[in-house]
Amino acid sequence: DAGVIQSPRHEVTEMGQEVTLRCKPISGHDYLFWYRQTMMRGLELLIYFNNNVPIDDSGMPEDRFSAKMPNASFSTLKIQPSEPRDSAVYFCASSSTSAEQYFGPGTRLTVT
């Protein structure tokens, strides 16, 4: 298996623009997690899905953030409008149980 795939790997955008991050989990995994990592706040869980259904989105910082999982092999995290404080590395992870998680390589987002 190719592991968790994320795209793009790097995104530079201007404040106010819409940003869409994409994730393909490992085939057969039924949990999908979106995290954000910054030096100040460390690794934060934003939202997670089980069997394509959002279970907990309490970590989503604001209404500007939204996430979808239309099928078992694809998820998106959207920020609209983006702000400079959204600059971070965003990780997607998947799991087949409630135990170990497999992380993607991350998307480094820079909002200017």
Add this chain to the structure above:
Amino acid sequence: SQQGEEDPQALSIQEGENATMNCSYKTSINNLQWYRQNSGRGLVHLILIRSNEREKHSGRLRVTLDTSKKSSSLLITASRAADTASYFCATPYTGANSKLTFGKGITLSVRP
């Protein structure tokens, strides 16, 4: 608030030496996990220890868990330059085992 707190924040050792990293947590858990993150990469799961286990080994890694002290340690023996990375402990949220909370991480530098 974060459940796991690692100690020390940074560790620098010579190749061949052992590295010991500690993690403390606050509430009862059913498992504790350690992850590694190389610079610019996603997290990689290293080892999971369950609450009824006291010690677990995986190659050069040795993990201990003391539930009475709510602490865990990760020992890397005979360290190599390739072990240079950040190491995180992660514990499930109380009542939501699917969610993990990560500490801020320990930066390990192994000097060749």
